[in-house]
Amino acid sequence: MSVGIRHDDLRRRNRAMVIAAVRRAGQPSRTEIAATTSLSHSTISAISSDLIVEGILTESKPSEAGSLKRGRPQVGLSLNPEAAAVMTVVLSLNFLSVAVIDYAGQVISEEQRRLDTLTMSRDSLIGECTAIVRRRLEDPDLDVRSIARIALAVQGITDTRARSMLWSPITPHTDIAFADIFEEEFGIPAIMENDCNMMAVALRWRDPDRYRDDFIAILLSHGIGMGLVLKGELFTGTHSSGGEFGHMIHRPNGALCRCGRRGCVEAYAGNYAIWRNARQMGEDAEPVADVSDADMRALAAAARERDGPEREAYRKAGEVLGYGLGSLFALIDPAPVAMVGVSAAAFDLIEPALRQAIAQTAGGQHSKSISFDTEPNELPLIREGCAMRALIFVDQEIFAPGVQARSGFGGKNVA
Amino acid sequence: MSVGIRHDDLRRRNRAMVIAAVRRAGQPSRTEIAATTSLSHSTISAISSDLIVEGILTESKPSEAGSLKRGRPQVGLSLNPEAAAVMTVVLSLNFLSVAVIDYAGQVISEEQRRLDTLTMSRDSLIGECTAIVRRRLEDPDLDVRSIARIALAVQGITDTRARSMLWSPITPHTDIAFADIFEEEFGIPAIMENDCNMMAVALRWRDPDRYRDDFIAILLSHGIGMGLVLKGELFTGTHSSGGEFGHMIHRPNGALCRCGRRGCVEAYAGNYAIWRNARQMGEDAEPVADVSDADMRALAAAARERDGPEREAYRKAGEVLGYGLGSLFALIDPAPVAMVGVSAAAFDLIEPALRQAIAQTAGGQHSKSISFDTEPNELPLIREGCAMRALIFVDQEIFAPGVQARSGFGGKNVA
DNA sequence: CAGTATTTTTTCGAGGCTCGAAAAAATAGG
DNA sequence: CCTATTTTTTCGAGCCTCGAAAAAATACTG
Known part of the structure; x- marks a missing residue:
């Protein structure tokens, strides 16, 4: 139930906002903080002087040597590491x-x-x-x-x-x-x-220009995981962390998944599934416990070299990921995607089939505008x-x- | 970017909160509002007297005849219809x-x-x-x-x-x-x-006990639509209203959907799809423009009467809805579902296959705890x-x- | 090198809001 | 009719933010 705002909440909230502004901007001056928070200079001055006295912020004297503007130079505020x-x-x-x-x-x-x-x-x-x-x-x-x-x-x-x-x-x-x-x-x-x-949280801090209000981080590793930011907030389930993209159903009664069910996205696109397909072991084969990063890199290398079961395994993974993303996009609309993990390094093998699959889905109309970025190290x-x-x-x-x-x-x- | 709270926002926000409290509660007394908003009695008194003077609220003298408590009787506040x-x-x-x-x-x-x-x-x-x-x-x-x-x-x-x-x-x-x-x-x-x-918005107002913070409203009509409330807020896509549950992909290259693509949930569970399957027209048959509610009711009656293609059509719809919900639950976790629309009246024909399908998915572990409610009139x-x-x-x-x-x-x- | 312009930051009084305490209002019980 | 009880209003105190003006710190100018 929404609750009223008390008078003393005011200061506390604005304090939090000043700290947040410093954490985001790095070394903002009081004037810059006033601008981004749309609070008055007097208020920012009062709050920041409190925070400095309390040892939370510090003044970093030479804001930047470069800026030789007229007028009193800005003094940057930064977080006190200690x-x-x-x-x-x-x-x-x-x-x-x-x-x-x-x-x-x-x-x-x-x-x-x-x-x-x-x-x-x-x-x-x-x-x-x-x-x-x-x-x-x-x-x-x-x-x-x-x-x-x-x-x-x-x-x-x-x-x-x-x-x-x-x-x-x-x-x-x-x-x-x-x-x-x-x-x-x-x-x-x-x-x-x-x-x-x-x-997902980290990507938003690392690259706020690309990953701001809506984006998808997909982990392509032994399993398939997802972190989702929608409207600037981390998406979680009603009871759990949610976002189990890897366990959306791709094909009822399909390939055996590590979770014990059948036909999950992961059962086609996780490392163990790519491995299983590349070795032509059949969809019912028990998932292996672990595949080393080196083995996966070797698999990708083989797939790049010749058109064989390895390449087909990556193609299949791409296709399934594409249909899965298509279903996801039906719910949340298209958004930028970051592919993370060892198999993100093999995204060149995955992308064509992935895009082809997305084109068959509700996300298809925007297929070309969906950006993919890769980061192999999660x-x-x-x-x-x-x-x-x-x-x-x-x-x-x-x-x-x-x-x-x-x-x-x-x-x-x-x- | 988050913005500071100005001093004059305070009153405005608390005004909004008092109005909201009255809209939710119907005829709350000032004391009750103070309790739910955790603002002081003085503040509520000041704000509500403003609102009454402005003609937004009215005092409804006899709060309830029933309550014969000692002490000054509460006077209810209600929205002024005019x-x-x-x-x-x-x-x-x-x-x-x-x-x-x-x-x-x-x-x-x-x-x-x-x-x-x-x-x-x-x-x-x-x-x-x-x-x-x-x-x-x-x-x-x-x-x-x-x-x-x-x-x-x-x-x-x-x-x-x-x-x-x-x-x-x-x-x-x-x-x-x-x-x-x-x-x-x-x-x-x-x-x-x-x-x-x-x-979904309406369900939350109608029955806040059942539909509070997390629930799903699914329209089973000519097409399949969804309204989703998560964490107390209406879910929308990044660019559009989103939540196009009916166009999640059930089966790549599957049945022809009204949207022109193939294999969407709707292409198996929309009225036109149930109709098409009941008439055994094949998955490639062009979706009919409209099926009257009377025709759908007749179809449901036939399905209840004998085990034939009509019953199978509803079973198929249930199966596909179940796998779709399973994929949805993988993302958001299970939540109460309201089935709305003419085919919600045939939910008895749909439910068994639906629950069986959900049991095969990530939602399966909570299959029995998922509640379904039906409302035929959208x-x-x-x-x-x-x-x-x-x-x-x-x-x-x-x-x-x-x-x-x-x-x-x-x-x-x-x- | 002194004076002026410019920009940032601080200071200070005004106004507004919520709060707590106390008073006022309204009823039931004895 | 008086007292107990509960709700609502009144009133002064304490904060907080704001705007304006002052102070501070630097670049420019002749």
């Missing part, structure tokens, strides 16, 4: 990666580790995750007390409230309440997010997204407390 | 319907008319629409000057800004800027919405949705002017 720090934890198939990020978004410290996630017990999976975080927290070089938030990302389905991993292809265990576990273990607020959603993106998620939390909940995060305000969702 | 009026225009296949609605939401006056929309020229289609509105405006019984807004709904695709009909199955003509045409013709602000979206729903849309506009833009409609505030979208 104001806080957050931690990111990215859990993917057989791989765990942790980083500590300062308030300005720079990586301070990191650690990565190979695991056998598919066969580990529930407890040792959780134990490995908490142990690697503990090692970072106890690193003598770091000021432990300043970790304000932990953001986890995992391949798989998480709940809307960002508390639990509900299901994941990387482990047979389900319903692991990572956020609660971490909060109990370390006393630090934690959230648990879907990896592809974090990719891990840095996921980490960046987690970092931004956690930092925005600090911005809003710690440095502008009391603002009820409400949709549409300061970018609750995507930030 | 504060404004709006007009709704619903254009569907071969049918045009107009109504004038008072500020409290009651129909004051209406007119309906049969047309041959498929064969009419562009100009006569527009002409018929403006003529019927003009007749209502010039009705001597009505206070013409008080029409504050016209809301149109049409089967088909409209643009996100609610200005134009981009494409519609009811006419060969495209890109008709109805909103602009009406504004120019009558000098009254107008919007052009998608019919199924208005159904027209009243569409009109109600239009009326609410228009009235909310009056609430926000006319009676609480200056509030930049921003998402998440006071229900910009669904209201």
Whole structure:
């Protein structure tokens, strides 16, 4: 139910807005902030001087040496890197990666580790995750007390409230309440997010010109995942992280999917499906547990070299992705697409069939105007997204407390 | 870009909130409004006395005769029906319907008319629409000057800004800027919405317990349409009204659809498709222009009577709808569904195959928890949705002017 | 090199809004 | 008729933002 605005909300909201403006712009002057927020100079002056006193912002004296304009020079405001720090934890198939990020978004410290996630017990999976975080927290070089938030990302389905991993292809265990576990273990607020959603968040920060209000990030990896930003907000399901593009049905009773069902998009376009088709193993063949990036690159190389089952496997993947995107476009209209992950590097093998399929669908009329971009490496993106998620939390909940995060305000969702 | 909150926005927003509270609750007392908005009694008192003086609200003395509590009795606030009026225009296949609605939401006056929309020229289609509105405006019984807004709904695709009909199955003509045409013709602000979206808006007002934050309204009529509410907001595409569930691809290169493509959900589940299958005409047969409701009811009766091609046609429709919903649920998670339109009356013939198909998809795990409700008559729903849309506009833009409609505030979208 | 123009930032008083407390209003119970 | 109870209004206090003017900091000009 919508709730009234109290008088004291005003300042808090505008504080949050100033912080957000600085985070977006990097080193804006007070005048620039006044312009983008359409608040008066007096207000910006008052708020920013508060924030500087509190150690949240700092004045970065020489805004830019280049600008030799007449008049008093602008003084840039920037985030004080020491104001806080957050931690990111990215859990993917057989791989765990942790980083500590300062308030300005720079990586301070990191650690990565190979695991056998598919066969580990529930407890040792959780134990490995908490142990690697503990090692970072106890690193003598770091000021432990300043970790304000932990953001986890995992391949798989998480709940809307960002508390639990509900299901994941990387482990047979389900319903692991990572956020609660971490909060109990370390006393630090934690959230648990879907990896592809974090990719989308990161893309929006990396390239706001291309990825602004509406775009699609698709992970072409062992499985097929999607992060969706619509109207400037991260799209999630009614109960879970949603956006399970890879498990839309391409063909009822079709190829066997890793999820146990049949005919999912992933069962034609995931790495294991491309592998299965390239090896002509048949649609009923049990999906292999993992295909190395090197193997996939070799497959792509073979497909480029000669017209054989490898090339056909990529063509099929493209066709299915195209029909899937077509159905998606029927719902949300066309939007720019970022293809991420190892098979995005083989997008040249995928694109022709993909475009041909889209042309047969509701998205067809705009087929040519749909832009595709590729980014082979998903891990840095996921980490960046987690970092931004956690930092925005600090911005809003710690440095502008009391603002009820409400949709549409300061970018609750995507930030 | 998010914009700061000015000091004078405060009052305007809280005014809008009080109006919204009254519209939702019917006859709330000041105390109840204070409770739901969490504003102080003093503020509510000040705002509501303003609104009463301005003739927007009225005090309805005897709140309820029943409540014989101790203490000063509550005095209910209600919308003043004479504060404004709006007009709704619903254009569907071969049918045009107009109504004038008072500020409290009651129909004051209406007119309906049969047309041959498929064969009419562009100009006569527009002409018929403006003529019927003009007749209502010039009705001597009505206070013409008080029409504050016209809301149109049409089967088909409209643009996100609610200005134009981009494409519609009811006419060969495209890109008709109805909103602009009406504004120019009558000098009254107008919007052009998608019919199924208005159904969803209406369902939310009719039954907020069942249809609150997340639900799906599906129109089973000559074509298949959908209105979707997610997280309390009406879902629309990036450029158009979106949600073209009927044109998701069920089977590449499948049955011929009215849209000219192949394999769309509609090409198996629309009235014309059920008709075509029941008559065993083959998937390539040109879709018939219209099937009367009586014919469809006869078809359903035949299907109930004996196991023949009619029953199989409904089964097929259910199967395809089920796989389509399954794909939709992969994206948004399961949610309550309202089946609307003449074929919703045959939902008993559709449901078994539909549920069986959903069970094969990502929605399957929650198959039993998905609730279906049916409503055979779409027209009243569409009109109600239009009326609410228009009235909310009056609430926000006319009676609480200056509030930049921003998402998440006071229900910009669904209201 | 001093003075002027220009631009940014801060200061200060005015006006407006919400809040809490207290008063006023309106009814049931005894 | 008086008291208890609940709703609604009144009133002063405290904030917040705004506009205007002042202050600050630099480039230009002769």
